[in-house]
Amino acid sequence: MRLVMFLVGSEPHIGALNGTGIVDLSARGAAAGVDMPATLLEVIDGGDMYLPRLRTILDGLGGEDPAADYAFGEVRILPPLDPPRGNVLAIGRNYEEHAKESALARNEEVTRPTVFTKAQTSITGPFDDIPVDERVTTQVDWEVELGVVIGRTGRDIPTEQALDHVFGYTVINDLSARDVQFGWGGQYFKGKSLDGFCPVGPSVVTADEVEDPQQLAVRLRVNGELKQEASTADMIFPVAELIAQLSVGMTLPAGTLIATGTPSGVGFARKPPEFLQAGDVVEAEVVGIGTLRNRLTGPATV
Numbered sequence: 001m002r003l004v005m006f007l008v009g010s011e012p013h014i015g016a017l018n019g020t021g022i023v024d025l026s027a028r029g030a031a032a033g034v035d036m037p038a039t040l041l042e043v044i045d046g047g048d049m050y051l052p053r054l055r056t057i058l059d060g061l062g063g064e065d066p067a068a069d070y071a072f073g074e075v076r077i078l079p080p081l082d083p084p085r086g087n088v089l090a091i092g093r094n095y096e097e098h099a100k101e102s103a104l105a106r107n108e109e110v111t112r113p114t115v116f117t118k119a120q121t122s123i124t125g126p127f128d129d130i131p132v133d134e135r136v137t138t139q140v141d142w143e144v145e146l147g148v149v150i151g152r153t154g155r156d157i158p159t160e161q162a163l164d165h166v167f168g169y170t171v172i173n174d175l176s177a178r179d180v181q182f183g184w185g186g187q188y189f190k191g192k193s194l195d196g197f198c199p200v201g202p203s204v205v206t207a208d209e210v211e212d213p214q215q216l217a218v219r220l221r222v223n224g225e226l227k228q229e230a231s232t233a234d235m236i237f238p239v240a241e242l243i244a245q246l247s248v249g250m251t252l253p254a255g256t257l258i259a260t261g262t263p264s265g266v267g268f269a270r271k272p273p274e275f276l277q278a279g280d281v282v283e284a285e286v287v288g289i290g291t292l293r294n295r296l297t298g299p300a301t302v
Contacts, residue, residue, distance in 0.1 A: 001058060002203040002290075003040055003168070005078040006070070012078060014040065016058050017203050021068030022075065029057050040080050040204060041255050044151050044167050051206070079123050079200045080170055081149065085255030087117035088198060090145075090174060091242060092188075094261025095234050113237055113261060115246065118174070119193035126201030126292045130175070132278065133299035136194065137177035140276040140296065143262035144220035144228055144284035146213065147172040148239055149204055150256040155247050162243035165252070168204040169213060172259045173220070173284040173292050175199070178268045178275070199284070199292045200257070210288070213239045217287035218263055222280055230263030232286075237261075 002017035013026035014037065029036040034053060037043045043050040061067070092114030124130060132140055151167025174192060181191025192198075210216075213232060220228040232238075237245065242260060246252060267274040276282065278298050285291040 001055065001206050001209070003043070003054070003080065003206065004201070004203045005040060005080050005082070007076045007078060012039065014038075014043070014054070015069075016054070018068055021071045022077075023058060023061065023067075024069040025054050025057050027069065028061065029053070032057070041085065044149070044255050047152075077126055077202050079125050080202075080204045081200070081255065081257055082123050083120035084123075084149075084257035085253045087119055088123070088172070088257045088259055089246060089252075090116050090118055090192065090259040091237070091261040092116065094236050094242070095230060095263040096236055097230070097234070097264035113242075114188070116188040116192065118198050118259070119189070121195060122193045122198040124196040124199050124294070126171070126199055126290070127294065128196070128199065129295050129297045130196040130199070131297050131299050132194075132196075132276075135299075137179055138275065139178040139268065139273075141176045141178050141267040142220055142222065142227065142276065142282055142284070143174035143176060143266055144218055144286070145172045145174050145259045145262050146216060146218065146232055146239075146286050146289070147200060148213075148243070148258040148260060150243070150252050150258070151207070151254055153251060153254045155251040156249070157244050157247040157252070159240050159244040162240035162247075163207070163213075165243060166207045166213075166239070167254070168206040169210050169286070169289050170200055170204045170257075171202075171284055171286045171290045171292050172257075173199045173282060173294065174259050174262060198259075199294045201292060202290050205289050216289065217285075219285045219287070220265070221283045221285075222276065224281075227267070228263050228265035232260075234263060235261065
């Protein structure tokens, strides 16, 4: 299933994407007198209780492609996990070419992926505008990434069992304020955690529908111009190994969101460097998982 969170009026609903739009699982379940979860995090926490229930509702509507309740543009699609359980766990330097370009740009030797986090407050919707205050940053950069949602809590997870802990996959744009990240003394957390700097979604594709997470095409465009293109097959550390390494001595709770790293083509490593401006539209795509489309705007008013 391709599970989404979306608004009906001011009320969040759980839905499933299909070829024509969104099937409102919350409303369909309630109409059938079924006890329904309120969020995808509740679905994850429910383990074997809620996910089969959602599948039963969807199957009862005509199988894999029932009639949609809403068209894609008819409702606002929310981040699928807002918030996830804990900060977003993010991986740096996990594609060979990006590791090389980052090292060259910063005159550093490539060793192993960097692990950092993005604040929960940086999460925004898959089609939301992203306000940027030039008093804070003038070097906003892009990074398309495969997102992994942990579905079963674990610690010291063996690599060969790691994918059994995955609930599903999504798309993340790890937006970065490079002048903050590098100019404030190596502040990865601050530079990657400004409000709106983590678009996620539009859906979480359940793990059973992704045959191999290491065979997915990854692309990013700015104003229609291709900036990044690669395959998750190019990851230095594949998803299973990342989960195993992250879980060494550290519990990964169900509901954890992991950003697995970005391929080459980021703006700060280009010659000359390129950064996003107000009015730019960024489309981040993992083929078969989904596409984010976000426009940068001027600073938000309070």
